[in-house]
Ligand SMILES: Nc1ncnc2c1ncn2[C@@H]1O[C@H](COP(=O)(O)OP(=O)(O)OP(=O)(O)O)[C@@H](O)[C@H]1O
């Protein structure tokens with residue numbers, strides 16, 4: 372799925388990374404615990420979270436994730452957006468709750484596309 | 491014989507918002523040096539977990555990264571409270587972090603086991619009341 376499709380599915384507002392909307396992603400994870408993202412994420416390219424601090428951006432960077440979606444209208448600071456730009460990470464914010472955002476993306480096939488290598 | 495490339499960082503223990511900066515910088519440098527993504531990811535995750543620990547459990551310290559011909563060594567030194575029971579601290583899910591840390595997204599007790607998982611060797615030297623030095627190696 373293209374990052375741009377995620378944006379339109381969630382009706383999300385793009386905060387940075389407009390040049391990467393055509394990039395493909397295959398799976399996502401949702402957590403407010405960065406500890407768990409660090410311990411359990413494998414190759415999920417998208418992070419859905421309601422936590423807002425610079426460690427969200429840095430954690431995604433460490434995990435080679437390419438897109439962060441803040442839910443419940445949470446909005447990162449300018450500094451955080453700057454960090455994301457430096458790391459080449461797309462950031463968007465959605466008014467949806469995490470459960471709804473995950474449901475929509477899962478229903479649209481993210482993380483369960485045939486032949487994407489996931490089990 | 492190629493030279494050892496060294497990076498040194500001071501990790502501020504009193505400003506959580508900067509926690510992780512050193513690891514981000516190391517990742518950038520390793521990318522610029524052209525190391526493979528899987529090696530960079532191992533070093534990044536292990537160092538980042540350790541750097542966050544220095545900020546949330548100790549009062550900061552120093553981080554040194556040495557890039558050798560055959561390995562990358564990460565040395566994290568702090569002068570925090572030390573770890574009274576290393577075996578216990580190494581268990582998945584063991585954490586002394588309280589609610590004020592968990593609201594920041596950390597404190598699941600997964601960091602030390604994750605550091606071990608992503609490195610080829612990990613040594614913890616710790617003295618209660620004096621501090622902790624963690625040395626991790628990722629083979630190239
Ligand atoms: N540098 C340190 N100085 C003192 N105590 C430490 C240090 N690093 C870890 N510890 C102790 O070991 C415990 C386990 O550490 P670990 O990194 O596995 O989990 P955590 O930091 O509590 O949570 P998480 O890493 O999942 O966010 C900590 O809760 C803390 O008590």
Ligand SMILES: [Mg+2]
Pocket residue numbers: 539542543597600601602
């Ligand atoms: Mg930890």
